[in-house]
Amino acid sequence: MQGLEVRGLTKRFGGLTVAEDIDFDLGPGDRKALIGPNGAGKSTFSNLVTGILTPTAGSVRFDGRDIGGLNEAQRVRLGIAKTFQITTLFQDLTVRENLRLPILERERRGYRFFRAADGNAQTEAEVRDLMDQFDLGPLADSKVANLAYGQQRLVELALTLALKPRVLILDEPAAGVPSSETHLIDDAIERLPADLAVLIIEHDMDLVFRVARRIVVLVQGRILTEGTPEEIAADAKVRELYLGGSHD
Amino acid sequence: MTPLMKSWAPPLALLALAIALSFLMPFNLAFLTRILIMVVLVLSLDLVLGYAGIATLGQAAMYGAGAYAAGLFAIHVWADPLAGLMIGAVAGSILAFVSGLVLMRTQGLTLIMLTIAVAAICHEIANKARDITGGADGLRGIHMEPVLGMFAFDFVGTTGFWYALAVVVVIFVFVALITRAPFGLSLRGIHESPDRMAAIGVSVYWRRVTAYTVGGAIAGVAGALSAQITQLVSLESFSFTLSAEALIMLILGGTGRLYGAVLGTLIFMFVHHWAAANDPFNWLFVIGAMVLAVVFFLPKGIISASAGLARLIKGARHAGS
Ligand SMILES: Nc1ncnc2c1ncn2[C@@H]1O[C@H](COP(=O)(O)OP(=O)(O)OP(=O)(O)O)[C@@H](O)[C@H]1O
Numbered sequence A: 001m002q003g004l005e006v007r008g009l010t011k012r013f014g015g016l017t018v019a020e021d022i023d024f025d026l027g028p029g030d031r032k033a034l035i036g037p038n039g040a041g042k043s044t045f046s047n048l049v050t051g052i053l054t055p056t057a058g059s060v061r062f063d064g065r066d067i068g069g070l071n072e073a074q075r076v077r078l079g080i081a082k083t084f085q086i087t088t089l090f091q092d093l094t095v096r097e098n099l100r101l102p103i104l105e106r107e108r109r110g111y112r113f114f115r116a117a118d119g120n121a122q123t124e125a126e127v128r129d130l131m132d133q134f135d136l137g138p139l140a141d142s143k144v145a146n147l148a149y150g151q152q153r154l155v156e157l158a159l160t161l162a163l164k165p166r167v168l169i170l171d172e173p174a175a176g177v178p179s180s181e182t183h184l185i186d187d188a189i190e191r192l193p194a195d196l197a198v199l200i201i202e203h204d205m206d207l208v209f210r211v212a213r214r215i216v217v218l219v220q221g222r223i224l225t226e227g228t229p230e231e232i233a234a235d236a237k238v239r240e241l242y243l244g245g246s247h248d
Numbered sequence B: 001m002t003p004l005m006k007s008w009a010p011p012l013a014l015l016a017l018a019i020a021l022s023f024l025m026p027f028n029l030a031f032l033t034r035i036l037i038m039v040v041l042v043l044s045l046d047l048v049l050g051y052a053g054i055a056t057l058g059q060a061a062m063y064g065a066g067a068y069a070a071g072l073f074a075i076h077v078w079a080d081p082l083a084g085l086m087i088g089a090v091a092g093s094i095l096a097f098v099s100g101l102v103l104m105r106t107q108g109l110t111l112i113m114l115t116i117a118v119a120a121i122c123h124e125i126a127n128k129a130r131d132i133t134g135g136a137d138g139l140r141g142i143h144m145e146p147v148l149g150m151f152a153f154d155f156v157g158t159t160g161f162w163y164a165l166a167v168v169v170v171i172f173v174f175v176a177l178i179t180r181a182p183f184g185l186s187l188r189g190i191h192e193s194p195d196r197m198a199a200i201g202v203s204v205y206w207r208r209v210t211a212y213t214v215g216g217a218i219a220g221v222a223g224a225l226s227a228q229i230t231q232l233v234s235l236e237s238f239s240f241t242l243s244a245e246a247l248i249m250l251i252l253g254g255t256g257r258l259y260g261a262v263l264g265t266l267i268f269m270f271v272h273h274w275a276a277a278n279d280p281f282n283w284l285f286v287i288g289a290m291v292l293a294v295v296f297f298l299p300k301g302i303i304s305a306s307a308g309l310a311r312l313i314k315g316a317r318h319a320g321s
């Protein structure tokens, strides 16, 4: 099958089981959300899928191929990319340079020695488009370290989109973004290519319900239930375990 | 100033400075040449440490490998200077690549210790293999042919100076191009966040091995240059002192900036030259005080003071107009 197929994925840190026997599919065009209380194992799950962590047991397949033996960078080159819950940017580089890097690497130009990194008109146009999309244009030549946290979150998302992935995992993209700017995240997600497979991890239920067509609920490393937003909203277990507590 | 003039002005100013110094200090050409050789070594360190963020205290390993390789090549095979430089570059890059395969798997303190160890091992091998290297007496009997078949090395060191200056220019342009290219940008990316580089699909390990290898080639050129001009290779080429001094020069000038590497080397060498002449025992205190001052007041190196100065001048001009 096309896309991601996760079977029996399990991860233990010592005695602590953070992912337990997770089955999960994500195909082209999917818009899924992964929700669950703090510490449920959502970020860990995304790290297992992207190869940042190695699972204790279970398998991850992509387009029918077992990618368990591939490291993070190799999976990214296949088209599986994620944004980080904790902003991980090139702090001392400008916004423009932060966005240029993934494009150069996506096009396998990282080993060019004698051409100016900023010398390709097409790359630069793409960088500008990305910056425009997130209202980052005026900050193009500011170092990322000097940006407000919300703006850094936007760079984080733009940087990952610059990879033009086929599977995109968004780990709390809106966390820390001021409400005046969350529409930029919304717009960006709305404008993603229709055939992109998207998994969004998010605490902001409004955003989840706007974006997701299916929702997976994770509790203590296990999938509690999966369904459409309507089903999840009506699910008594979910209301009790999760929504009842933290959703206002 | 137009952007073009802006980018050409500093290197031309440096070149003019070098030439002016050669006329101002005609009896110190050997000293000036020594500075030029160190500039090449420090540029290699800047690429490896300043740009790629590879913590090393063993850049002398590749310098020494280049020096011995070029020296032996000149004695036993061919005494052509440019061919010797190539051999030095190849020797430096091979050593960097082979050791880099292991070293680049480590980081931080472990990496630093291992880079020191590699240089120490090279030192020991050169010491033991005295039949080939001359051991502690050094490798002697290097007699170079004229550069390009035209410029014979002379007693005063005129040819040596101009030859070294030409090599510095070539290496500087080479490193400047690399650091502006996608490869250089990726090295800065690795320096900033190796995690994020992996997350955009880069094999950080191989990128670092490549950077270390290129840096090794340049350090090898510096060593070869030294062997050819001084006609001697000593065990000191592999010494910890050399690695450490190169690092101090880079920190003084400013890491990750090519002009920083040049400026730091100039300042260190001149301070060394004068302070050591006046007080052979305490000159290190002068250097130590300078390093402390730079670390505390100019953490981005003395070169960063020039940016502040430029702003100041600009501000004064604006105020005047
Ligand atoms: N490297 C690690 N070593 C040990 N325990 C870890 C490690 N990483 C995560 N954990 C633990 O695993 C559990 C799940 O963490 P994870 O970050 O995946 O949760 P999450 O669902 O993303 O939470 P949040 O909503 O707060 O982001 C937590 O209890 C955490 O403390």
Ligand SMILES: [Mg+2]
Binding pocket: A042, A043, A044, A085, A171
């Ligand atoms: Mg998380």
